[in-house]
Amino acid sequence: MGSTQRDVLILNCRDNLRMAFLHMLIFALFSLSTAALAAPPLVAVDVGHGLKDSGAISARGRSEFAFNRVFAEVLAGALRQRAIGVREVNFAGDIRSLADRPAQAAGSDFFIAIHHDSISESYLHFWDWDGSEASYTDVKRGFGIFVSAQNPDLPTSLRCASAMGAMLRLAGFVPSTWHGRRHLAADAENGVWYYDNLVVLYRTTLPAVLFEAGVIKHREEELELLDSERQALMADALATGIAACLFVTGKSARE
Numbered sequence: 417m418g419s420t421q422r423d424v425l426i427l428n429c430r431d432n433l434r435m436a437f438l439h440m441l442i443f444a445l446f447s448l449s450t451a452a453l454a455a456p457p458l459v460a461v462d463v464g465h466g467l468k469d470s471g472a473i474s475a476r477g478r479s480e481f482a483f484n485r486v487f488a489e490v491l492a493g494a495l496r497q498r499a500i501g502v503r504e505v506n507f508a509g510d511i512r513s514l515a516d517r518p519a520q521a522a523g524s525d526f527f528i529a530i531h532h533d534s535i536s537e538s539y540l541h542f543w544d545w546d547g548s549e550a551s552y553t554d555v556k557r558g559f560g561i562f563v564s565a566q567n568p569d570l571p572t573s574l575r576c577a578s579a580m581g582a583m584l585r586l587a588g589f590v591p592s593t594w595h596g597r598r599h600l601a602a603d604a605e606n607g608v609w610y611y612d613n614l615v616v617l618y619r620t621t622l623p624a625v626l627f628e629a630g631v632i633k634h635r636e637e638e639l640e641l642l643d644s645e646r647q648a649l650m651a652d653a654l655a656t657g658i659a660a661c662l663f664v665t666g667k668s669a670r671e
């Protein structure tokens with residue numbers, strides 16, 4: 417999105433979001449479900465797909481893995497800036513199986529899988545890109561955050577997902593409403609949906625979310641997702657949400 421467009425969005429949303437975020441922060445601060453963390457939290461950042469199975473293809477022919485890899489790096493930097501440790505999962509793109517992802521994350525406090533979204537084939541249109549035919553959509557765009565009801569720490573997964581979504585909205589990002597067609601809402605306003613059968617989300621002992629940064633089949637959003645300034649803004653919002661949720665100790669000050 418352009419900077420003026422973003423400013424307008426931010427102006428429109430800021431008051432509502434500020435209230436929503438404050439409520440959520442208060443809720444997070446009083447929640448007792450998170451165990452005290454003695455050391456700074458460690459977050460496993462998983463790059464979705466890989467060099468062989470590279471995921472979706474953008475409207476301009478770029479692989480989803482390439483988008484995931486770049487954004488994971490930006491997010492890792494934003495987390496480290498907040499003194500949050502990062503466990504890099506599949507940054508080389510050579511992980512062998514889906515189950516290896518949560519396995520490599522074991523011992524962390526939180527797991528986030530980085531993805532970029534596509535759309536079902538029936539909604540695709542075709543255009544000439546760089547001399548060859550490529551597919552795109554105009555109807556779906558925006559971010560999405562997924563949690564599994566089968567995750568062993570669903571309350572933390574949900575709390576972190578909502579914190580992340582609220583921070584993204586505060587920064588001017590818009591969640592996709594498209595997911596409501598296939599997924600039950602966990603917190604639709606903040607772009608959080610249930611996706612129960614994702615191996616990376618349930619075959620783990622960690623609270624976990626899968627993040628779809630945006631729709632790379634959408635021609636405008638694809639360009640926005642390639643913008644490094646926007647990537648930094650998005651990573652900053654996510655890292656702030658993750659920090660707000662993981663730094664909760666669940667202990668009162670005098671204990």
Ligand SMILES: [Zn+2]
Pocket residue numbers: 464465471472480531532
């Ligand atoms: Zn993906």
